[in-house]
Amino acid sequence: MTIATYFWLCTMAMLGKLFADCPYQACICVSDFIECSARSPILTEIPALISTNTSGLTTLDFSANQITAIHSGQLPQKLTEMSFLENPITTIDDHAFDDSLTTLEKLSFSNCGITRIPTALYRLSSLKMLHIFNARITEWNTDVMKNIGPTVEELYLMNAGLSPNPDWLLYFERLKMLILDGCSIFSVPDDALHKVAKTLTHLSLANNNLTTIPSTIAELRSLQVLVLHRNFISDISSLPNSDQLVTLSLHNNNISDVHLLSDKLQSYNESLITVSLNNNFFVEFPHLDFLSQVGVLDLSHNQISNANSDLFRGL
Ligand SMILES: *[C@@H]1O[C@H](CO)[C@@H](O)[C@H](O)[C@H]1NC(C)=O
Ligand SMILES: *[C@@H]1O[C@H](CO)[C@@H](O)[C@H](O)[C@H]1NC(C)=O
Ligand SMILES: *[C@@H]1O[C@H](CO)[C@@H](O)[C@H](O)[C@H]1NC(C)=O
Numbered sequence: 653m654t655i656a657t658y659f660w661l662c663t664m665a666m667l668g669k670l671f672a673d674c675p676y677q678a679c680i681c682v683s684d685f686i687e688c689s690a691r692s693p694i695l696t697e698i699p700a701l702i703s704t705n706t707s708g709l710t711t712l713d714f715s716a717n718q719i720t721a722i723h724s725g726q727l728p729q730k731l732t733e734m735s736f737l738e739n740p741i742t743t744i745d746d747h748a749f750d751d752s753l754t755t756l757e758k759l760s761f762s763n764c765g766i767t768r769i770p771t772a773l774y775r776l777s778s779l780k781m782l783h784i785f786n787a788r789i790t791e792w793n794t795d796v797m798k799n800i801g802p803t804v805e806e807l808y809l810m811n812a813g814l815s816p817n818p819d820w821l822l823y824f825e826r827l828k829m830l831i832l833d834g835c836s837i838f839s840v841p842d843d844a845l846h847k848v849a850k851t852l853t854h855l856s857l858a859n860n861n862l863t864t865i866p867s868t869i870a871e872l873r874s875l876q877v878l879v880l881h882r883n884f885i886s887d888i889s890s891l892p893n894s895d896q897l898v899t900l901s902l903h904n905n906n907i908s909d910v911h912l913l914s915d916k917l918q919s920y921n922e923s924l925i926t927v928s929l930n931n932n933f934f935v936e937f938p939h940l941d942f943l944s945q946v947g948v949l950d951l952s953h954n955q956i957s958n959a960n961s962d963l964f965r966g967l
């Protein structure tokens with residue numbers, strides 16, 4: 653075989669790998685990946701399936717298009733990941749994900765117009781990660797939340813809509829990461845996190861309308877990161893009973909009780925590295941010398957009258 657023939661064969665083999673059996677003409681398939689993001693011209697709908705044998709292709713990315721609907725029968729079979737980030741989706745057929753019911757583990761949407769948790773999620777039996785950013789959800793579809801809850805380990809809902817009192821949290825029994833930022837949360841039901849007391853390591857409820865730390869947070873024993881900034885919290889008595897807390901973000905709240913703060917932070921004396929307490933209502937420095945690992949402690953923009961009221965310590 654000549655060298656030229658050899659390279660020709662290699663190139664053909666590579667192109668074959670790149671383009672054969674790609675389920676959509678407008679997309680590119682590389683290894684297990686169906687790449688349909690930011691197509692040119694931009695996609696306004698999911699294109700027609702041209703191949704039904706998509707074995708080996710497990711990840712589908714439709715991000716950064718202008719797709720408004722996902723109808724049933726439009727997606728390849730047995731996918732494990734699907735991304736619809738940055739698409740103005742408003743319609744999702746109830747059977748849209750039926751061809752990946754037992755395989756789908758990760759599903760993402762953002763900048764979409766959905767106002768309820770889609771019924772299409774109802775029978776997904778392997779979902780581990782659900783990400784929804786910038787949506788207008790007001791109907792949390794309890795039946796769906798109840799069905800997907802038991803398998804989900806990462807739930808990210810940021811500016812996802814309104815959930816003043818997320819009672820559906822009870823159904824999520826395996827969470828490790830929970831982000832519910834900017835969802836107009838006023839309260840969290842007692843015991844909502846009881847079942848994840850030992851598994852949850854990251855919790856964020858930033859940019860909500862909390863006035864106290866929800867009592868169920870006190871139960872979290874494995875928590876490493878707690879983010880509660882930009883609320884209206886004055887009562888911090890339910891900080892978690894975890895000796896693993898590394899990051900605590902409480903800035904932009906309404907906290908003033910330095911003694912309670914010192915008392916509560918004591919249990920993190922060997923773990924806490926970053927603490928933000930800026931933009932609160934402290935009138936004196938809290939006693940926090942016992943925090944043996946602390947690297948960043950921000951107390952700026954309080955009402956502390958001592959000389960260094962704009963203290964920002966990098967210790
Ligand atoms: C589907 O494609 C794979 C390789 O991509 C092949 O091994 C398999 O036989 C095909 N199945 C059918 C039903 O054509
Ligand atoms: C909740 O808090 C946000 C600011 O974080 C505020 O804009 C909104 O008006 C509050 N909602 C209610 C109902 O008070
Ligand atoms: C913040 O705390 C002060 C007292 O420290 C209280 O008067 C005020 O109403 C609180 N504001 C909110 C939004 O809870």
Ligand SMILES: *[C@@H]1O[C@H](CO)[C@@H](O)[C@H](O)[C@H]1NC(C)=O
Pocket residue numbers: 918921922942944
């Ligand atoms: C942290 O606090 C515990 C209980 O008060 C104490 O036994 C331990 O020695 C403290 N650790 C450090 C590094 O000060």
